[in-house]
Each structure stands twice: as structure tokens, then as C-alpha cells.
Amino acid sequence: MHSTNKNDGGNPPRAESGLWAWLNRRTGLDDLLRTALDEPIPGGARLAYIFGSGLLFIFLSQVITGIFLALYYVPSADHAHTTVAYITKAVTAGSFLRSLHGYGASAMVVVLFLHLSQTYIYGSYKGSRELLWLSGCALFGLVLAMAFTGYLLPWDQRAYFATAVGTNAVSEVPWIGESMKRLMRGGTEMGTLTISRFFVAHVFFIPACIFALVASHVFLFRKAGASGPFNEDPYHPKQKPEPFYPRQVLMDLSLTALLIVGLGLLCFFVPLQLGPPANPADAQYIPRPEWYYLPIFQWLKYWHGSAAIVGVLVIPALVAIAVVALPFLDRGVERRPWKRPAAMGAYAFVVFTLVGLGLRSQYLDRHDPGVAQQLTKQKTDEDEYARKPFEPELSSASLAAENVTLADPLAAKGKTIFETQSCNACHGDGGVGTAAAPPLVGIRTKLSADQVAELFKHPTSKMSAGGMSPVDLPPDDLKALIAYVESLQ
Amino acid sequence: MLEPAGENTAGQPSVPRSSFEGRRSFLGALLGLGSCFVGALLSVPLIRFALFPLLRRTTELKNSPLGDLDAFSSLTEPVLRTIQIEQVDGWRKAVSEKAVYVTKDGQGHPLVLSSICPHLGCTVPWSKEKNQFTCPCHGATFAADGTRISGPSLRGMDSLETSVENGQLLVRFQYFRQLVSDKEVIG
Numbered sequence: 001m002h003s004t005n006k007n008d009g010g011n012p013p014r015a016e017s018g019l020w021a022w023l024n025r026r027t028g029l030d031d032l033l034r035t036a037l038d039e040p041i042p043g044g045a046r047l048a049y050i051f052g053s054g055l056l057f058i059f060l061s062q063v064i065t066g067i068f069l070a071l072y073y074v075p076s077a078d079h080a081h082t083t084v085a086y087i088t089k090a091v092t093a094g095s096f097l098r099s100l101h102g103y104g105a106s107a108m109v110v111v112l113f114l115h116l117s118q119t120y121i122y123g124s125y126k127g128s129r130e131l132l133w134l135s136g137c138a139l140f141g142l143v144l145a146m147a148f149t150g151y152l153l154p155w156d157q158r159a160y161f162a163t164a165v166g167t168n169a170v171s172e173v174p175w176i177g178e179s180m181k182r183l184m185r186g187g188t189e190m191g192t193l194t195i196s197r198f199f200v201a202h203v204f205f206i207p208a209c210i211f212a213l214v215a216s217h218v219f220l221f222r223k224a225g226a227s228g229p230f231n232e233d234p235y236h237p238k239q240k241p242e243p244f245y246p247r248q249v250l251m252d253l254s255l256t257a258l259l260i261v262g263l264g265l266l267c268f269f270v271p272l273q274l275g276p277p278a279n280p281a282d283a284q285y286i287p288r289p290e291w292y293y294l295p296i297f298q299w300l301k302y303w304h305g306s307a308a309i310v311g312v313l314v315i316p317a318l319v320a321i322a323v324v325a326l327p328f329l330d331r332g333v334e335r336r337p338w339k340r341p342a343a344m345g346a347y348a349f350v351v352f353t354l355v356g357l358g359l360r361s362q363y364l365d366r367h368d369p370g371v372a373q374q375l376t377k378q379k380t381d382e383d384e385y386a387r388k389p390f391e392p393e394l395s396s397a398s399l400a401a402e403n404v405t406l407a408d409p410l411a412a413k414g415k416t417i418f419e420t421q422s423c424n425a426c427h428g429d430g431g432v433g434t435a436a437a438p439p440l441v442g443i444r445t446k447l448s449a450d451q452v453a454e455l456f457k458h459p460t461s462k463m464s465a466g467g468m469s470p471v472d473l474p475p476d477d478l479k480a481l482i483a484y485v486e487s488l489q
Numbered sequence: 490m491l492e493p494a495g496e497n498t499a500g501q502p503s504v505p506r507s508s509f510e511g512r513r514s515f516l517g518a519l520l521g522l523g524s525c526f527v528g529a530l531l532s533v534p535l536i537r538f539a540l541f542p543l544l545r546r547t548t549e550l551k552n553s554p555l556g557d558l559d560a561f562s563s564l565t566e567p568v569l570r571t572i573q574i575e576q577v578d579g580w581r582k583a584v585s586e587k588a589v590y591v592t593k594d595g596q597g598h599p600l601v602l603s604s605i606c607p608h609l610g611c612t613v614p615w616s617k618e619k620n621q622f623t624c625p626c627h628g629a630t631f632a633a634d635g636t637r638i639s640g641p642s643l644r645g646m647d648s649l650e651t652s653v654e655n656g657q658l659l660v661r662f663q664y665f666r667q668l669v670s671d672k673e674v675i676g
Contacts, residue, residue, distance in 0.1 A: 068535050072580070079580070086580035092541045093534035100534075246516050253520070260527065392582040416571060419588050420604070422611035422625055429585060469625070 037249070040241035042228030045248035048122065049226070051115035053252040054259060058108045059210065062146075065101040066203070073153070075199035077192035080155035081277040082393040088274045089390035099267035105147050107263060109292045112143055120347055123335030124227040127234025130327040132220040137324050139213050142206055144292075149202035151290060155195065157378070160278030161287030163198075164190050169300055172312040190280065230335040275382040286374050288365070295357035298364075319350075414484025417477050426467065431488040437466060441488045452482050542579070552652060552659040555591060561599050561658060567592035567615050567622070567633055569604070574662045587662050588612060589649060590622075594634050601649045601660045602635045608642040610667050622646065643670040 024030045041049070072091060074083045087094040116136070119125055125133040152163040167190070171181040186193030228237050242248070279285075289297050303311025322329070330343065337344050365371050418424060418431070426437035433439025443452070455463070456471040456478065473481065553572035555561075561568075567590040576583050587604075594600040606613045611626035621638060622631040629640030637645040650661040666673040 064535065068538055071539060082580050090541075090580070091538060092544070093537040094541075096534050097538050246520075249520070257527075260531070390580075392577050392580055395578070395581045395583045415586075416569075416588070419571075419586070420569060420612050420614045422606075422613075425609075425611040425626065467626075 037243065037245035039222065039226065039244040041226045041244060041248055042232050042237035042241050043239040044242040045244075045251055046229065047251055048118050049248060050252045050255040051111055051118055052221075054111045054255040055108065055115055056214070057256045057259060058104055058111060059214070062101060062104050062108065063207065065097050065104065068097055069101060070203065075153065075195050077155065077195055077278075079393065080153060080195055081274075084154040084156075084274055085390055086392075088271075095271045096267050099270075099272040100263060101150075102272040103263055103266055105150060106290070106292065107259060108143055109147060111259075112140060116140065117347075120343070121337050122227065122230045123234065123337075123340065123343075125327045126330070126333065126335060127224070127227065129220075129224045129227070129234075132217065132224055133327045134324065135213050135217040135220060139210065139217060142210050142213065146202060146206050146210070147290065147292065149198040149206065152195065152198045153202065154274055155278050156275035156382075157278055157282065157285055158275050158288075158382070160190065160280065161285050162289045162293075163194070165287045165297075166289065166293070167194075169312070172300070172303075172308050174309050174313060227335075230337060232335065234333055234335060273382050273386050275378075276385040284374060285378065286371060288375070291358070294361045295354040298357040298361035408483065408487060410480050410483040411487040412484075413477075414480035414482070414487075417473070417481045418484055421471070421473070421481075423481075431485065437468070440485050443488065444486045449482050449486055452485055453478065456482070552654075552661050555589070555601065555658045555660055558599065558653055558656055558658045561591050564591065564593055564599075566617065566620070567602070569615065572660060572662060589660060589662070590615065590635075590646075591658070592633055592635070599651065599658060600634060601651050601658075603647045603649055603662070603665070605647070605664070606642060607644050607647055607665065607667055607672075608640070613646065643668065644672065647672055 069087065072083050072087050072094070074080060084098070087098055089095070119133075119136070148163075148166060152159050167181050167184050170184060171177040173180060182188060184194070184197065185191075186197050225237070227234055228239055232239055288294075300312065332340075334340060365375060419429075424431075426434060427440050428434045428437075431440030431443075433441070447455070459468045459470060471478065471481070553574055555570050555572065569588055570591055571586050571588055573584055574587055576585065589604055590602040592600050592602060604612045606624045606626065606629060608624065608627055608629050611624050613622045613624045613629075613631065615621075616623045619630075620633065622633075622635070624630070624640065624642070627641050629642035630638040631642075631646045632638055635646035635648060647663075647665045649663060652659045652661075664675045666675050
């Protein structure tokens with residue numbers, strides 16, 4: 001059946017009936033499926049190879065949960081926190097979906113680390129796989145950028161201060177650091193433009209890059225072929241191949257199932273918390289990044305002043321170059337880890353350094369009484385905020401209306417007249433205008449009080465045609481009404 | 490990615506295609522079904538999340554206080570009171586002010602009327618001289634207890650639900666459909 005749409009021998013396509021056959025003739029779906037599922041894996045299916053598709057699954061889950069969260073989220077300093085609180089506290093399944101998205105980010109970093117480790121330890125970057133490795137490195141950076149940009153969006157204390165520190169760290173880069181920080185923040189300070197930038201990066205820009213790179217990563221993977229176990233030749237695999245389907249598919253699905261169950265239970269029983277709204281004036285707050293950024297956070301603490309350039313730029317740049325250039329530097333065909341002591345040593349060194357830095361950061365926090373006390377307080381504040389019911393935000397229109405009432409007693413009296421005389425029936429509550437009559441807001445800039453009084457007594461023909469009758473009120477009431485109309489802005 | 494498996498440039502031996510048939514297609518159907526089932530299960534929270542505004546009242550009105558009940562016992566004519574009503578719209582709320590009249594019904598019990606004309610929605614002022622409500626827009630008139638006297642309105646002024654709590658008269662503001670002869674709540 002797979003050859004029905006091939007017309008190479010000059011034979012007309014075999015006329016099969018049915019919807020599937022028709023779809024297949026038009027699309028070649030069957031061949032596509034076979035190509036996907038019959039991918040040969042030298043040496044057979046193994047659990048070690050499951051992380052790539054695990055990543056793909058989490059990415060898909062992040063895309064779907066992200067789209068749904070955008071149903072309620074508003075990216076602005078005024079509303080971001082309220083809308084996330086609404087999602088967490090009011091919307092059905094909102095806390096669960098937000099947790100799935102937040103913990104999904106952590107899960108993605110974990111599975112990404114496992115995928116990278118497997119590739120490195122198995123020497124799978126060898127044998128014409130330079131571009132595959134490079135696209136993987138770019139994806140690694142993009143996933144970390146997604147985690148960084150997404151972290152700010154709830155705009156709670158934790159998010160605000162972590163990002164303030166994160167963007168400050170960028171400014172330590174010599175020469176261009178300060179400009180980069182301003183570019184990321186959309187100004188010198190963190191504010192609503194920062195949210196807009198992070199939102200656009202998180203929702204449009206970076207995901208688009210990830211989609212493109214995932215496609216090229218998978219394409220390059222299929223082009224080079226699966227590398228198989230570490231005793232396999234990276235260029236010319238000799239071991240008996242096994243197709244991707246069914247055994248490898250089942251193994252991959254077992255990780256997916258594990259992720260679904262694990263994340264599902266975690267999100268259900270320990271939902272992600274939302275702290276109190278960001279308060280930039282809080283000088284006491286001690287910022288701490290998400291766990292996967294702790295090693296970098298701790299690392300940056302050691303480099304200050306003139307040495308900063310070494311710690312912030314030189315060493316990270318060297319590590320990044322070494323990682324990116326790995327398949328160009330390491331050209332040998334040997335893949336067995338125990339025959340690659342230098343590569344394994346470097347891996348162990350980097351992993352131990354990262355874990356060590358992360359643990360050191362935690363240790364220091366716990367053993368500094370001042371810091372430990374403040375961090376406990378911050379946690380208590382978060383718990384307390386989490387228990388409070390959702391409080392809707394007062395819309396700015398109603399705030400303006402209240403301000404008028406408070407500011408000027410004459411205008412306040414005029415407001416009552418405006419409503420009892422049915423002015424609002426046509427001109428709208430607060431004089432915002434309706435289909436029947438124009439808005440009165442800002443009329444002060446066009447007409448003086450005397451002109452308004454004159455129009456009240458003698459409406460223009462256009463006004464009369466629209467249904468406006470002369471205002472017949474005692475002088476005091478008329479004065480109050482004019483004061484109110486002039487106060488509208 | 491789409492090249493035939495047998496022509497792989499990396500030189501892997503190809504997998505015979507015939508192995509695809511039979512037992513594997515049964516497993517395929519099973520996996521397809523399983524995936525559909527898990528997918529359906531996972532979409533439950535997504536659907537509930539998206540349908541939230543449809544399953545819950547997005548606009549909620551609370552009872553607004555009008556003042557001490559005793560203060561209204563000696564009313565001789567309808568008095569205007571401005572109440573603040575809080576309308577919740579998703580994650581935000583709008584506080585707006587509405588004018589209502591406190592008056593008395595035939596038995597002398599406090600009665601609260603909406604000031605919105607049941608004809609076309611203008612605010613109806615109380616006319617002390619004529620001792621009746623007169624709508625400035627189209628001239629509908631109503632008695633002190635809100636019953637219709639004359640004019641284009643098809644019913645009397647709309648009374649609002651009241652309650653008493655700790656000696657305070659409370660009112661629940663509602664909007665009613667205009668241009669119909671029966672009172673019909675719209676929000």
C-alpha cells in the first residue's frame with residue numbers, strides 16, 4: 001500500500017477506494033508515517049534514548065498550557081499580578097494549569113540536562129553530527145531564555161526581584177552590559193515595558209525560534225541517523241538495526257507517561273504558589289532565582305570589581321565556546337566513556353561545580369541568621385497571600401468617578417443632578433457618551449462654564465434634533481451641574 | 490527526515506518494510522486508542538479552564554445599604570438615595586452609583602423603587618409640586634408608590650428587593666427589561 005502514490009514505473013496509481021486511501025494518494029501520509037516509524041536504531045531500542053521525545057512532549061505541553069493561560073493573563077505592570085491571581089484563585093483548574101506550566105519549565109530543564117548528558121556520555125555528537133549538536137546547543141540556550149522570561153510574568157515579589165537581579169547581572173558585561181540591561185528592561189528601571197518585552201520574547205519570539213530549531217534538530221538527526229550504543233562506529237554503524245517502532249516508541253512513551261503522572265500529582269497536591277504583588281519599594285526583600293539558576297547566581301557572587309570581567313564574561317564565554325565547538329574539537333571515533341577520560345573528567349567537573357555552587361548557595365542562605373530569617377518571612381508572606389481569597393481590581397473608570405465625588409462638593413451635587421435629570425441616559429454614566437449623544441468628558445478644554453450654561457438654556461439646532469431639551473433647573477442646581485460637566489475628564 | 494530509510498547517507502542498513510505489518514498494526518491501534526484516551530483526560534482541565542466564565546456568573550451584584558430603617562419610617566414623599574453597586578467583571582470590578590427612591594407602599598411598608606423609567610430607561614425625577622414622578626424624556630407619570638398614572642410606559646416603576654440587617658435597610662439593585670408590561674430581570 002505504501003507504494004500506491006509512487007508513479008515511477010509509468011504505471012497509473014492503483015485505484016484504492018476509501019477515505020484513507022484517497023488521503024494517502026493525495027498526501028503520501030503512509031510513506032511519511034513509515035519513514036518516521038521505521039527509523040533504524042543501530043543496536044536496538046534502549047531506555048537511554050528516551051529523553052529527546054520526552055523534551056518534545058514537555059515542549060508541546062508548555063505550548064498548550066501557555067496558550068490557555070493567555071486566555072486570562074494581561075501583560076502589564078497594572079494587571080499582570082491580578083490576572084495571575086485570578087487564574088490561581090478563581091478560575092476552575094487555573095491553579096493546576098499554571099502549576100503544570102511552571103513545573104513543566106523545571107521538568108524541561110531536568111530532561112534537557114539528561115538528554116544533553118546522554119548525548120555527551122554516549123559520544124553521540126561524533127560522526128558528521130556537528131550541526132545537530134549546534135542546533136541542540138541553541139535550543140538549550142532558548143529553553144533557559146524561556147525559563148528566564150517566563151519567570152517575571154506573574155509580577156509577584158519573587159519574580160520581580162529575581163529578574164531585577166538577573167538583568168543587573170547582565171550589566172556587569174563590560175562595554176555593552178549597561179545598554180543590554182536597558183534593552184531588556186525597556187528603560188533604566190523595571191516596569192510595565194519590561195513585562196511587555198519579556199512577554200513578547202516568551203510568547204512570540206523565542207517560541208518561534210524553538211519551533212524552527214526543533215524542526216531542524218529532528219531533520220538533522222534523521223539525516224545523520226541514530227548513533228546507537230557507545231561501542232558503535234559513529235560514521236558507519238555495523239550493529240543490527242531495530243526500527244524505532246514499536247519498542248523504542250513504547251520506551252519513549254513510558255517516560256511521557258511518567259512525566260504526565262509525576263507532574264499531574266505534583267500540580268494537584270503541591271500547586272505552584274503566587275506571592276504578594278511586586279513592591280519595588282521593599283528594600284528588605286532578598287531575591288532568589290529559580291533552582292536551575294542558583295549555580296550561576298552563586299558563581300556571580302564571587303566576581304566583583306575589576307575581576308568581574310573574568311567571572312562574568314571570560315570564563316562563561318570560554319565554557320560556552322568549548323561546549324559549542326565540541327564536535328569540531330573532539331574528532332576521534334572513540335565513543336566508549338571509559339576510553340575518553342578527558343571528556344568524562346570535564347563533564348564530571350562541570351556537573352560537580354554546578355551542583356556544588358547550587359548547594360553552597362542554599363547552605364549560605366540557611367546559615368546566615370539574617371538571611372534565613374528574611375527568607376522565612378518571605379515564605380510566610382507568600383503562604384499568607386496564597387490563603388487570601390481573590391480580590392478583583394477596581395477599574396480605573398470607577399476610581400475616577402469616586403475621585404470626583406470626593407474632590408468637589410459642588411461637582412458631587414452636580415453628579416446627582418446629572419443622573420436624576422437623565423443626562424446619563426444619553427450622555428452615559430460619567431459623561432462617557434453613548435450612541436445617542438456625544439461624550440462630555442474633556443469638554444472643559446473646548447467650552448467655558450458660561451458657554452456651557454448658554455448651551456443648557458439654548459441648545460443648538462443640532463442638539464435639539466438629537467433630543468436635547470433646554471435644561472430647566474433652579475440657579476444653584478444649574479451651577480452644580482455645570483461644575484460637574486466641567487469636571488469630567 | 491523524509492528520505493526513504495534504505496538510502497540513508499550515514500549508511501545504516503535499511504529495515505525491511507514488511508516487518509511493519511500484522512502484529513505491529515494491532516499495537517498501533519492500541520497505542521492510538523490509548524493516546525486518544527490520555528489526550529482526552531488531559532484536555533479536561535483545559536476545557537474547564539476555558540469554560541469557566543460560562544459556568545459562573547461573571548456579574549455579581551451585592552446588597553447595598555440605604556441607611557437606618559427608622560429614618561424612613563416618617564417618610565411623607567419619596568426620597569432619592571444614591572447607592573454604590575459593585576459589578577465584578579472577570580478579574581476587575583467596577584463601582585458605579587445608582588439612584589433609587591425610598592418610598593412607602595399601600596400598607597406603609599418601606600418600598601424601594603429603581604429610578605430607571607420602565608419605558609426607555611431615563612432617570613425619573615420626583616416632582617414635589619405635582620406629587621408624582623414625571624419622566625423628563627417622554628412624559629410618563631407615576632404615583633408616589635410607583636404605580637403607573639399615564640404616559641407611554643407599559644408598567645409602573647420597578648420595585649427592588651429589600652432586606653433588613655441590623656436595623657439597616659438594604660437593597661439589591663437590578664436592571665429590568667424596558668418596553669414590556671411585566672417586570673423582567675435582565676442583569
